[in-house]
Amino acid sequence: MPQNLAPRLLTEALEAPDRIADQLARNRAAVAEIARHLKASPPRFVVSAARGSSSHAARYGKYLIETRLGLFTAATAPAVATLYKARMKLDGALFFAVSQSGRSPDLVKQAEAARAAGATTLALVNDLDSPLAKASDAVLPLAAGPETSVAATKSFLASLSALAQLVAGWADDIALIQALDRLPGALQEAARTPWNYSLGRATSLFVVGRGPGFAIASEAALKLKEVLGLHAEAYSAAEVLHGPVALVEPGFPVLAFVQDDEARASMEETLAALAAKGATVTRVPTGAKAIHPALDLILQAQVFYPWVARKAVARGLDPDRPRHLKKVTETL
Numbered sequence: 001m002p003q004n005l006a007p008r009l010l011t012e013a014l015e016a017p018d019r020i021a022d023q024l025a026r027n028r029a030a031v032a033e034i035a036r037h038l039k040a041s042p043p044r045f046v047v048s049a050a051r052g053s054s055s056h057a058a059r060y061g062k063y064l065i066e067t068r069l070g071l072f073t074a075a076t077a078p079a080v081a082t083l084y085k086a087r088m089k090l091d092g093a094l095f096f097a098v099s100q101s102g103r104s105p106d107l108v109k110q111a112e113a114a115r116a117a118g119a120t121t122l123a124l125v126n127d128l129d130s131p132l133a134k135a136s137d138a139v140l141p142l143a144a145g146p147e148t149s150v151a152a153t154k155s156f157l158a159s160l161s162a163l164a165q166l167v168a169g170w171a172d173d174i175a176l177i178q179a180l181d182r183l184p185g186a187l188q189e190a191a192r193t194p195w196n197y198s199l200g201r202a203t204s205l206f207v208v209g210r211g212p213g214f215a216i217a218s219e220a221a222l223k224l225k226e227v228l229g230l231h232a233e234a235y236s237a238a239e240v241l242h243g244p245v246a247l248v249e250p251g252f253p254v255l256a257f258v259q260d261d262e263a264r265a266s267m268e269e270t271l272a273a274l275a276a277k278g279a280t281v282t283r284v285p286t287g288a289k290a291i292h293p294a295l296d297l298i299l300q301a302q303v304f305y306p307w308v309a310r311k312a313v314a315r316g317l318d319p320d321r322p323r324h325l326k327k328v329t330e331t332l
Contacts (some may be wrong), residue, residue: 007312009227009319011078014191015145020161021184022067023143027165034122035169043094046073049110053152053219054098057124057159060215061096062268064167067174067211078106081113086289091118097247098122098163103276111135124162126155140166140228145162149198149320151226153305157187158220160298186288190302193287197255197307203305205253206244206279207313208270210237216297217257220284220304226322227312237263237270250278257284257300259289261293264312 046065048058049134055075064071076095080086082105095114097107102125123136126144133139144158161183168176187278199205207224208216217234228307232255235244245293249256254274258267271281312319 007309007319008149009151009153009312010201010306010309012147012149013157013302013309016154016157016302016305017184017187017191019144019154020158022160023141023158024165025181026143027140027162027175029083030140031169033167034166036141037138038094038122038170039096041120043071044092046094046096047076047090047114047119048073048098049076049078049107049114050076050098051107053103053156053222054100054159054218056215056222057156057163058096058098059218060160060212060297061098061167062164063212063215064163068167068173069169071259071317074138076110078110081110082106088117091115093119094122095119096122096124097132097136098159099130099132100126100142100152101130101142102127104132108132108135120308124159126158128199150322151223151319157298157301157305160301164294164298176294179295180227182291183295183298185235186197186291187302188285188298189300191306193285193303195285195287195303195307197282197284199228199230199253199311200251202251202253204231204247204249205230205255205275205304206240207232207234207255207257208237208240208267208274209257210267210270211259211261212294213257213259213263213267214299215302217255217277219301220255220308221309227308228315228317229321229323237267239271241273245274245277248274248277248279252279254279254281255284256281257297261299 011031037327050058108131121136124140128143142158144155165265207217221232221234224230284300287303
């Protein structure tokens with residue numbers, strides 16, 4: 001990559017605040033209509049489908065739906081519909097799929113199968129002309145704009161904000177609704193935050209979170225693999241001491257996504273236990289004044305993405321061309 005050109009991964013990550021501001025404004029009517037339908041005909045349970053970064057966004061949505069609406073939410077395996085061709089019993093369910101491209105055949109087939117099985121289907125997609133959008137009962141646009149870097153950034157952040165806006169409207173969560181109004185400005189601050197975290201010569205690390213923070217930790221671990229070629233594993237703070245901790249030795253890096261909600265105390269206990277065993281624990285900053293625990297995690301992801309892009313360039317890697325990867329993986 002020419003030294004005078006910023007990687008697309010970086011420029012696209014820095015576009016996220018403006019894209020999300022536009023998304024939240026444009027989607028108000030669509031969210032209100034979807035929320036009206038869900039309140040009038042409440043689903044018995046919720047099923048999600050996604051791949052890659054989008055699966056981490058779906059996990060974030062799971063935590064929001066379960067904690068704010070009390071609805072059981074689970075990720076379904078696309079292979080159940082595409083390979084095993086099992087007929088699911090989804091009467092009265094909400095099925096939502098998250099995808100930047102909306103073109104992965106397994107997700108499309110899964111949405112079609114869910115619809116045939118009695119579920120109301122919702123697609124959160126960036127491409128409104130995609131097969132997934134056309135296969136769904138309703139569509140919530142991600143409105144992230146074109147994303148050409150192989151590793152997703154702004155589309156992931158836009159997936160989080162779209163899910164937060166949907167759940168806020170569905171649950172009539174006034175605190176979350178009001179915080180969403182402040183999200184774009186806070187994201188602008190986070191995007192400008194100069195985070196100088198150094199991994200040294202580490203080739204392996206843990207990324208830890210709990211609740212919705214685990215979803216963001218999972219995404220960060222994926223990016224560390226894709227962009228920096230590091231062996232990064234995401235763990236829930238509730239699980240990391242149940243075996244994985246055996247890998248910790250003096251100086252072992254642990255990256256933490258911590259939100260100030262009911263999970264905070266247990267997260268701090270786990271991080272203290274890891275530090276006592278020799279780990280070097282680093283918390284990802286929000287880069288702005290806290291606005292809401294669920295949204296502060298989006299701010300942390302906004303800080304993380306530019307860091308990982310710049311770190312790749314500093315290490316002589318091209319963050320726009322991760323080894324062995326392409327933008328759209330068409331899984332069957």
